[in-house]
Amino acid sequence: xxxxxxxxxxxxxxxxxxxxxxxxxxxxxxxxxxxxxxxxxxxxxxxxxxxxxxxxxxxxxxxxxxxxxxxxxxxxxxxxxxxxxxxxxxxxxxxxxxxxxxxxxxxxxxxxxxxxxxxxxxxxxxxxxxxxxxxxxxxxxxxxxxxxxxxxxxxxxxxxxxxxxxxxxxxxxxxxxxxxxxxxxxxxxxxxxxxxxxxxxxxxxxxxxxxxxxxxxxxxxxxxxxxxxxxxx
Amino acid sequence: xxxxxxxxxxxxxxxxxxxxxxxxxxxxxxxxxxxxxxxxxxxxxxxxxxxxxxxxxxxxxxxxxxxxxxxxxxxxxxxxxxxxxxxxxxxxxxxxxxxxxxxxxxxxxxxxxxxxxxxxxxxxxxxxxxxxxxxxxxxxxxxxxxxxxxxxxxxxxxxxxxxxxxxxxxxxxxxxxxxxxxxxxxxxxxxxxxxxxxxxxxxxxxxxxxxxxxxxxxxxxxxxxxxxxxxxxxxxxxxxxxxxxxxxxxxxxxxxxxxxxxxxxxxxxxxxxxxxxxxxxxxxxxxxxxxxxxx
Numbered sequence: 001x002x003x004x005x006x007x008x009x010x011x012x013x014x015x016x017x018x019x020x021x022x023x024x025x026x027x028x029x030x031x032x033x034x035x036x037x038x039x040x041x042x043x044x045x046x047x048x049x050x051x052x053x054x055x056x057x058x059x060x061x062x063x064x065x066x067x068x069x070x071x072x073x074x075x076x077x078x079x080x081x082x083x084x085x086x087x088x089x090x091x092x093x094x095x096x097x098x099x100x101x102x103x104x105x106x107x108x109x110x111x112x113x114x115x116x117x118x119x120x121x122x123x124x125x126x127x128x129x130x131x132x133x134x135x136x137x138x139x140x141x142x143x144x145x146x147x148x149x150x151x152x153x154x155x156x157x158x159x160x161x162x163x164x165x166x167x168x169x170x171x172x173x174x175x176x177x178x179x180x181x182x183x184x185x186x187x188x189x190x191x192x193x194x195x196x197x198x199x200x201x202x203x204x205x206x207x208x209x210x211x212x213x214x215x216x217x218x219x220x221x222x223x224x225x226x227x228x229x230x231x232x233x
Numbered sequence: 234x235x236x237x238x239x240x241x242x243x244x245x246x247x248x249x250x251x252x253x254x255x256x257x258x259x260x261x262x263x264x265x266x267x268x269x270x271x272x273x274x275x276x277x278x279x280x281x282x283x284x285x286x287x288x289x290x291x292x293x294x295x296x297x298x299x300x301x302x303x304x305x306x307x308x309x310x311x312x313x314x315x316x317x318x319x320x321x322x323x324x325x326x327x328x329x330x331x332x333x334x335x336x337x338x339x340x341x342x343x344x345x346x347x348x349x350x351x352x353x354x355x356x357x358x359x360x361x362x363x364x365x366x367x368x369x370x371x372x373x374x375x376x377x378x379x380x381x382x383x384x385x386x387x388x389x390x391x392x393x394x395x396x397x398x399x400x401x402x403x404x405x406x407x408x409x410x411x412x413x414x415x416x417x418x419x420x421x422x423x424x425x426x427x428x429x430x431x432x433x434x435x436x437x438x439x440x441x442x443x444x445x446x447x448x449x450x451x452x453x454x455x456x457x458x459x460x461x462x463x464x465x466x467x468x469x470x471x472x473x474x475x476x477x478x479x480x481x482x483x484x485x486x487x488x489x490x491x492x493x494x495x496x497x498x499x500x501x502x503x504x505x506x507x508x509x510x511x512x513x514x515x516x517x518x519x520x521x522x523x524x525x526x527x528x
Contacts, residue, residue, distance in 0.1 A: 050409055073415040085410045087403040089523055094399050101396045102415040132523075150415060 001026040001185055002047070002077075002154055007055035007065075009042040016042035018209040019055075024154070024202075029176060029186045031196045031217065033226070034206035040189040041082050043206070044156045047187075048072055048079035059154065074103075078152035082159045082189075084143040088132025092123050095131050095142055099149030116145040137168035144175065154185045161192050173199055193229075197221040235368050240490040246374035248482025249381030250436050254459030255466060255474035256388070257432035263405035263469040263522060264425045266324055268460070270331040271311060273452025274338035275430050279304035279437035280447035281342065284351050293356060301434035307338075308430025309423055316426075317419070342449035350448040353441050377439045384435050385475065388428075392471070397424055405469065406523060465511045467518025476519045480511070 002024040009017040017039040024030045032040045046053035049069035057065035064072055069079075087095055096113050104112055117124040120141045126134055131142055140160055147155060157176070161169040173195055180186055190196035197203060200217030205225065213225055220226050254272065261269050282303035286296025315334050319327055359376060362369040392398035397420075403411045404421050412418050433452075440455055441447055458481060466477025481504070488503045496503070511519070 048413060050413070068418075069409075069412040070415050070417050073413060079413050081410060081413065085407055087406050087410070089406060090399065090403055094403075097396070098399055098403055098411070098414050098416065101400070146414070 001060060002187070003056075003058045004043070004047070005056040005058075007043065007046060007053055007057065009039070009046050009051050009053050011042075011051075016051075016209055017046070017053075017206075020206070020209075020211050022204050022211070022214070024185060024187050026185055027180065027183065028201035029180050029188060029199050031200040031203040032187065032189045032206060033193050033196065033203060033220075035229075037208070038206040039209040040206055041158055044079060044158050044187070044189055048077060048156060050079070073150050073152075076151075076153040077156065078147040078150050078154075079156040080143050080147040080158065080160065082162070084136075084139045086131040086134075086139050086142050086146070089130055091128050092126050092131055092134070092142055093128060095146050096123075096149055099146035103150045112149055112151065116148060119148075120145050137164050137171070140164060140168070140172065144172075148179075148184075152184065154187065155179065157186060157188045159189055159191060161190065161195070169195065193226060194221075197226070235370075238368055239370055239374075240486060242370055242374045242378065243490075244483040244486035245479070246377040246381070246439070246482075247486055248479035249378055250439050250455065250478075251459055251462045251482045252475045252478025253381060253384060253432050253436040253439075254455055255462040255478045256471060257429040257436070258456075258459055258463045259466075259469055259471050259474035260401070260425050260432070261429045262463070263471065264401065264408070265316070265320070265327070265422055267316060267327045267331060268468075269429070270328070270456070270460075271334040271338060272429070272433055272459070273456035274335050274342075275304045275308050275311075275433035276437035276440065276452035276455065277338070277342055277447065277449060278307040279434035280353070280441050280451055281346060281351075283438065283441060284353050284447050287353055297438055300438060301431050304434030304437065305427045305430035308426040308433070312423060312426040317422070320422075339449050346449070348449060350446040352446050355442060355445060359442060373442050377442065380435060380439060384432070388432075391428075397421070401425055401428075461505075461508060465508055465518055467521040469522035470518065470520050473518050473520035473522065480519070481508070 004020060004022045007017055007020040008015060020043060032043060034040050042051055045051040047057055049067055049072040053065050055065065056063065059075060059077060064075060087098070096116060100109050100112050122138055123142060123145060126138060131139060134142060144160065160172050164172065169192070176186055176188065177199055188196060197217045197220055203215065203217050203220040204211060205213040205220065213220065213223060215223070258269060258272055261267055279300040283296055283300040286299055291299065311334050315330055316327065319330050359372050361372055363372050363375055392402055400411060400416045400421050401424065408418065411421070436455065440451065459478065462477035462481040463474050464477070465480060466473030466475070484507050485500070485504050488500045492500060492503065
């Protein structure tokens, strides 16, 4: 579904990603692992159009690298960014509305909002509150719901469990599996390697911008590198 | 009694003009991080459009609408020609660009129209007073307050109820994420400039109604004041711009009215002392903006 070939991302003098290749199969959960600064977020940002990439990014058979984020989301790729980044002074309703505004109108837009409220009942309770007043977990739910408002076929999730209570982390991982079962392909960036590999069909490990390991979730969970770097202790 | 009430009205009406101008600055600053010093020239565009409208005997309501539209159009045009190519530049480069735009427009007015003030005759209804029982109040300040109020209500409805309005509030907080939603950055910026221009246009009408003439430099002083208002309100904050505008306008008129005769030449020093006091008390302004991320 998504094929990335020889992808590099530079910020000024710093090369955040070097010659990365990866592919995401339709209907799968693919995980990108690595420590801080390994280039995981830069990869997602390049796919979504926020960072200018060199290399080739193909989605459903056509090239999307170098296109604007406004165009890439129309093709069916939504990014739920790191740190949630809900619009804090806008209400939950307004956040959801903006998420879908250019993808649906009228009854269809209302139906999508209703579907997300059914998926995340807490957002219905908070519907008219400002997003900035929600708890971290609630904001994460809102950020995912907002990304889903564009009805993506590929959802890019950047550290959705970061800073959340263990119970909420469970909810997030359950949700990812549910979304996959509903036919949405997932590319997930995570610090929580153990949990991520449990649900991953395939995983890639980045280190300082280089791809150092890839394989099925199970293979990676068994690998020495992962056991030492992420799962030990 | 008349005089006190009249001064209060003057204060509110001047504050309203500053508020509209400061709002125009804040709308653009909150989204693209630009302090648009060419804002005053947008006022001037509206002023000359009104002058031409009156000259060619266009019906007044239409002439007013055309003047506001001219300022909005000019704002969009400056964005397209001058500011969009500089979108990725830093704040200083943007600021200098706005100085350049301002200077070019001023020269165009001076050489293309006239360096001297052009009279804009007011309809008789606006030049008189309105009698409310025993009190007689100036028609212009009353009309000005009414126009400010209607503008603020319309702006609030736009920002709260429409998709583009919500997008503009969201853009002020996180432009990148807004683009991830599929909302076109260029369109949001263009609408921000159009809105800012329209606000400059409306304030220009009120300004001209008080003075009865337009000249190439007419926008300079009010926009300088509006910038001060935007800063004491909290740069980039829309409610702050309104608050700052009213505080500044009311302070000016009150000092004008109640300072002893000998101190009147120093009115601005008194006003600016109040400004400094406010900024010592609240360095980020009365109602600070939540975030001022750049696109």
